[in-house]
Amino acid sequence: MIVVMEKNATEAQIAHMAQRVQEMGLKSHVIRGIERTVIAAIGDKRGGERESLESGPGVAEVVPILAPYKVASREVKPDPTQIQVLGFRAGAGLVGIMAGPCSVENEEQIIASARAVKAAGATALRGGAFKPRTSPYSFQGMKEDGLKLLALARQETGLAVVTEVMSTEEVGLVAKYADILQIGARNMQNYRLLEAVGNSGKVVLLKRGPSATIEEFLLAAEYILNEGNPNVMLCERGIRTFESHTRFTLPLATVPFLHRKTHLPVIVDPSHGTGHSYLVPDMAVASVAAGADGLIIEVHPNPEKALSDGYQSLDFPQFNDTLQRCAKVAQAIGKTLS
Amino acid sequence: MIVVMEKNATEAQIAHMAQRVQEMGLKSHVIRGIERTVIAAIGDKRGGERESLESGPGVAEVVPILAPYKVASREVKPDPTQIQVLGFRAGAGLVGIMAGPCSVENEEQIIASARAVKAAGATALRGGAFKPRTSPYSFQGMKEDGLKLLALARQETGLAVVTEVMSTEEVGLVAKYADILQIGARNMQNYRLLEAVGNSGKVVLLKRGPSATIEEFLLAAEYILNEGNPNVMLCERGIRTFESHTRFTLPLATVPFLHRKTHLPVIVDPSHGTGHSYLVPDMAVASVAAGADGLIIEVHPNPEKALSDGYQSLDFPQFNDTLQRCAKVAQAIGKTLS
Amino acid sequence: MIVVMEKNATEAQIAHMAQRVQEMGLKSHVIRGIERTVIAAIGDKRGGERESLESGPGVAEVVPILAPYKVASREVKPDPTQIQVLGFRAGAGLVGIMAGPCSVENEEQIIASARAVKAAGATALRGGAFKPRTSPYSFQGMKEDGLKLLALARQETGLAVVTEVMSTEEVGLVAKYADILQIGARNMQNYRLLEAVGNSGKVVLLKRGPSATIEEFLLAAEYILNEGNPNVMLCERGIRTFESHTRFTLPLATVPFLHRKTHLPVIVDPSHGTGHSYLVPDMAVASVAAGADGLIIEVHPNPEKALSDGYQSLDFPQFNDTLQRCAKVAQAIGKTLS
């Protein structure tokens, strides 16, 4: 860390802060500039030291030098992690495709969806059984009945099943039926839940919160990794900005940036990331071109009649067409859909 | 709702959408403009109808007219709600003051803080026992031991105790010791937790998520109210924007805007809302002037040594001075601190 | 427009507002819902009517139905516009490549850059002569001497020249040397300047302001088109959001969204849009995949020694490699670099 002192900081304040740095077990190094003095604090601390130093007398700001995450860091593990579950693979040159309806609605819908997305090239089936809904008056999902239908669809098609888990109490139940546990954007910093899926032994798909920084996102992954579970996929699904022509703003530079910082695979969700089905195909293709290790796309037999998210769901022919374009672009950049 | 059709929508599409509206139990009313046709959908539905209509053929957009929240709405209950617990009161002309350290650290710290904030004029003591921390490597709180110290401080001072609850499993435990359950910003859309505090019978302080819209905020309150718990306070604690000179941007217009939409009291947290102790006093005073029904402020005997959030905590003299200024401004606009 | 009345609006207020609508030359149509009354205002007005109606008594909000731009609209001109100047072409299946240094620094630098970007496949040369700089203490550009060097580079290579114009006084001078006038992001709503380039007869590259909505962006284009100049290219160069790991957030969904709303070509600037040279190649490729009609990329013989923007400039081999990847992806989606 670099402790930047105020311009008019006194010698006593500088000495006091150098002392504080040493009390934390760090080496302090005072550098006197023309206008200001800074204190370099040398050593490996990532707890609350920064916060603590910032409230010291005469301190203007504290600039961290070390990234606060460790296990997720590319510096710790330079080789990219590849996730593999049933036929689904993501990372290290393979682009894993997850697709299916927002919500599981009934057997016919989920089986038809599973068959269609498999035929088009997907290797994992998404479908919500426990649904986090902004309004208490909206459809909340089929719960365990939905999980059973997902397992049935897996049996029929061999697709891996990815579905959201919303609370610690449900982790065991969901893990019984699903192959990949999804942590939704609203729960990215629900730390008890992160710990619970970290202990589940299942692959985790962690969605970025709509106002999470990359550092907060990687620290949330760190909560899961820290429980001994190395199988985490990061999912960019759009952020909250002033833009209102899309439901969220999809910042694809997240993909190459995360690849630089972490070994974990990076998935993109162009359905939530745009909120309009007519934008999904182009953004799916662009995600692959940006280097995404996977896609998760909402697909519904009849989007107009979907119980949730119909406005951003593709129908079967649209999804098939989108995947064909994605496959061509993947090939153009030396990758393969999985 | 108003269903706006595309400019080139066909007669068949218009007829189809009018039909869809009717199938939802709403009356449809087709209005033909010079460039476009719109369909007014009349009736009281607040579930997923909007989403469903948006994916219809020929639809450009769907504009909702009814607010999706009900119980929280001022239209349903025009009189302001006043919260009362022990000596703490907020709403309807009274400005309730909650103050104390970010985290409970030990008996001496919490008792000293309780006495100091009470002497300055606060009627509730804040203090974290279960701490949601961005990093798994940061101090996570004293947990039940912290709760016991808070109860001890209440016994000593008579202050109401407000503390955060992070997961459904902890609701019972926290409710045993606390008077007011705080839902933190990261958990604003943790719906299972909202339901659990809705069933706890305790007063709830619901913090706005840093990227939550007002509508999402009120719908989160609706989850609590919907369980039969009318004692909800809304807390503005800053939003995520491009500004980086403050930790969050504190949008005080939330206060008069919420007063127009809901009967629930509106609290402001200038500590998290700015992230710098030197900005807290002016923003506390401004919050009162904007009409806030309460304040929650971080106060620590020695901010420099705080285990968390020291950079945004006031010391005792600063807090005392801030409350004196708040009291004068409250009086100037016809209100009273409580 | 739809005028939404407050829930408790009186009959007199409703009658008054219906009357106001008619006074504006619009047809009014009162629709009574269960909770609220709305007034549809039918006809073609795009001036200040909305603002005026919003301050009427008993009005909750006014919802516009018509887009406020006309000439830029795809509804007015369904076929995509293709821009052509010297060998540069953008739109309707052709992806035009503009590249070169942030600032013109000297003859050797600009001639070397021109030759290198041409060899790699660019058809237009970018280079700043008048530089808008955040600080008055930064390098402000070579001004007319820089323009002369750009013209010399065109003579040597045949590349079209694109350069920024910052004020109305300079339009004539810049137009004398340049083929494409760039309006920078800071000047997107400098209306006098928009009118001046609208009258210049030159192709205009209009950059989106970092907090401009799409509607504001298209209305800025409308200022240019409205002067009789149809040759406008829209350029997405990143928006201001809470993200700080990139200088701006590059929202590629702008590309397909604009293609739906307007016939004008859409260019992407991945250099300003990310602010880090290591992110530029992947985002250039992703832009092409998203459907961009062109790219503008900063390239410098020696980025480390650049007088401005070195941190986001590619060197010659990086640029060459990037264009090769772009060409492959363009081909994969049925397009061609120009």
Next chain:
Amino acid sequence: MIVVMEKNATEAQIAHMAQRVQEMGLKSHVIRGIERTVIAAIGDKRGGERESLESGPGVAEVVPILAPYKVASREVKPDPTQIQVLGFRAGAGLVGIMAGPCSVENEEQIIASARAVKAAGATALRGGAFKPRTSPYSFQGMKEDGLKLLALARQETGLAVVTEVMSTEEVGLVAKYADILQIGARNMQNYRLLEAVGNSGKVVLLKRGPSATIEEFLLAAEYILNEGNPNVMLCERGIRTFESHTRFTLPLATVPFLHRKTHLPVIVDPSHGTGHSYLVPDMAVASVAAGADGLIIEVHPNPEKALSDGYQSLDFPQFNDTLQRCAKVAQAIGKTLS
């Protein structure tokens, strides 16, 4: 500046960067940490050095220590600047009130407005003659005729006149009639215009751009100060965020933050900052409480019939009531309206 090297930076890269720092006339100081090496660059440079260093080999990031503005800085001039023109005063304990219509519409309107705002306690009259409008189809202002009416209103009432100037060509004309030249938010980074008003000898009211950082805002002021004009007032008028219930988000913490960084007076515009007349009174009062040195408020004889911005304008009784509340709050915090 602190040059932070990548974890795996080589000795040659570190030596190269230390050399680069010295070539810039700065002293370099290499500090070796446990994971990384940083190079402190000591000396006073505020040009493009940071950008240049960031593209060096092995560099992770460059952290600036000095603020890039000088003349605006509180460190250079610790005493607050007070602006004085006719009866208007702002800064150093006095809160200057500017009020009037968005646009000058006709003699009767502007004279009535001037009398009313003066009677209520304002000392300056605002009114737009040259209007920057998002759409080319909206009312563009009365231009010189409007300026003449403003001068007439000053003659009648003694109020100082504040009005916007949109382009360099108009500076002379507007300066002939006005006492205070306003630079609108869209033009905050129109550098030619900043230089021109810097040379005009008039007091300047500089509005913050809706996505400008505080540093960019102060650097824009620096452009004016740098021309030798010390009479600059900074105006917070709201920023672009994801919030849509207000037109802009009004971040009042700007006021105490700017007071810490600069000696220039800080004005708040609650009309543009909220965009709804029903929010203006509370936010005006809150602005005074936050420490604002002045307010600029839109007031119209009949907001419903205003040619622009009626939805955010107060009528005369609302303005009078608002100022009375502001005066009480000012008194409560030891200040006086002017």
